[in-house]
Amino acid sequence: MKKLLVPTDFSEQAENALKVAAQLAKKYDCEIYLLHILEIPLQEVDPMSSYSSLPEAVFFMKLAHQKFEKLKSKDYLEGLTVHETVDFHEIFKGVFHVSKKHNIDLIVMGSNGVSGLREMLIGSNTEKVVRTSETPVLVVKNEHKDFKVNDFVFASDFKDESKKTYEKAINFAQTLGSKMHLLMVNTPTKFITTGEAKERIESFAKSFNFSNYSVNIYNDISIEKGVMNFSKSIHADLIGMSTHGRQGISHFFNGSISEDLVNHAKRPVITFKI
Incomplete structure (x- = not known):
């Protein structure tokens, strides 16, 4: 883990994420890439010109640079290598582009979550990044000193399709020196016996050379609630899940547990795309 990407809109939530990224950068000798996205409406762009030639774009780029300079002067960034980038995309596309360009190892994002009708209709920018990012995404809501x-x-x-994401989770856990608590949530509609669940988890875990874990089965009315309630019961520091990257009508009807957790969990959440 050497390169961290922190998208920012210069909000309090984004700065909470940056503070976490700064702590990781100092501990693991990482560089930080700060990204600010300018979403210019397409109808305002002359097909013969570029985004950067628009008067509005020039103004907002200068404003962003001023905010970057103020942000980079913060004490908690002292001694760190911090790069700044302003891009013209939808946020999730900009994050994808910068991640590929700089071979980013981890994206650290802030979120205040969304709920109700707003969540159903447009979701949050963080949710869109979680859904589409090939790079692991760490979502932070609160300040962590x-x-x-x-x-x-x-x-x-704990089916075979999750093995690649579990391997990424193991690497992250080993980097941070964490104990992993492998969790399967039993719900009324997706119920299997405790014996079957334990056998599946243990068989899954044996495929990897990693022993610092516990096996847990938790019963609840939904997977999302089960994950949050179990995490609360053991005072977990982080929740990790795979995400399938569903989009469009499939996402609307089926939802995504990892994206729901990003919106609703109070604890930090890290997602790994299958």
Whole structure:
């Protein structure tokens, strides 16, 4: 883990994410890439010109640079290598582009969550990044003066398709020195016996050379509530899940547990795309 991407709109939530990224950067000798997206309406762009030639774009780029300079002067960034980028895309496309260009290892984002009709209709920018990013995404909502991950809950159905994401989660846990709590949530509509669940998790875990974990089965009315309630019960520092990257009508009807957790969980959440 050497390159961290922190998208920012210069809000309090974005700065909470930057503070966590700064702690990781100092501990693991990482560079930070700060990204601000200017979303210019397409109808305002002359097909023969570029985004950067628009008077509005020039103004907002200068404004962003001023805000970057103020942000980079913060004490918690002292001694760190911080790059700044202003891009012209939808946010999730901009994050994807910068991640590929700079070979980013981890995206750290702030979120205040959304709920109700707003969530159903447009979701949040963080949710869109979680849904589409090939790079692991760490979502932070609150300020963490000392970001430590001693207890890391990895929730899954522990089927073969999750093995690649679990391997990424193991690498992250080993980097941070975390104990992983492997969690399967039993719900009324997707119920299997405790014996079957334990056998599946243990068989899954044996495929990897990693022993610092516990096996847990938790019963609740939904997977989302089960993950949050179990994490609360053990005072977990971080929740990890896979995301399928569903989009369009499939996402609307089926939803995504990882995206719901990003919106609703109070604890930091890290997602790994299958």
